[in-house]
Amino acid sequence: MTKKCAQCGEEMHNVYPSKRYCPRCMKERANEISRAYYEKHKNDKPKPERPKRRKIYKKKSLSRCALEAYMLNMSYGNYVAQGLDKEEVDIEL
Numbered sequence: 001m002t003k004k005c006a007q008c009g010e011e012m013h014n015v016y017p018s019k020r021y022c023p024r025c026m027k028e029r030a031n032e033i034s035r036a037y038y039e040k041h042k043n044d045k046p047k048p049e050r051p052k053r054r055k056i057y058k059k060k061s062l063s064r065c066a067l068e069a070y071m072l073n074m075s076y077g078n079y080v081a082q083g084l085d086k087e088e089v090d091i092e093l
């Protein structure tokens with residue numbers, strides 16, 4: 001069908017009945033909407049940056065575990081059961 005643009009009145013041919021604006025006005029409106037969005041949000045606080053470091057648990061080497069268990073005067077089984085065979089490490093992402 002043929003309609004007139006709701007903004008500038010330009011005739012539009014072969015358009016859907018629901019179409020209201022000619023391509024030029026559509027573009028203008030899209031620009032306005034994005035500008036309004038920008039204006040509304042430009043003072044928003046930036047999102048906090050995710051920490052670049054992360055803690056992981058790293059398993060100690062077997063010989064180190066054995067040595068530390070010996071130093072602590074406990075069995076290797078006890079040592080592992082208490083989670084002493086792992087250490088917290090900060091890794092950089």
Ligand SMILES: [Zn+2]
Nearest residue numbers: 005008022025
């Ligand atoms: Zn128009």
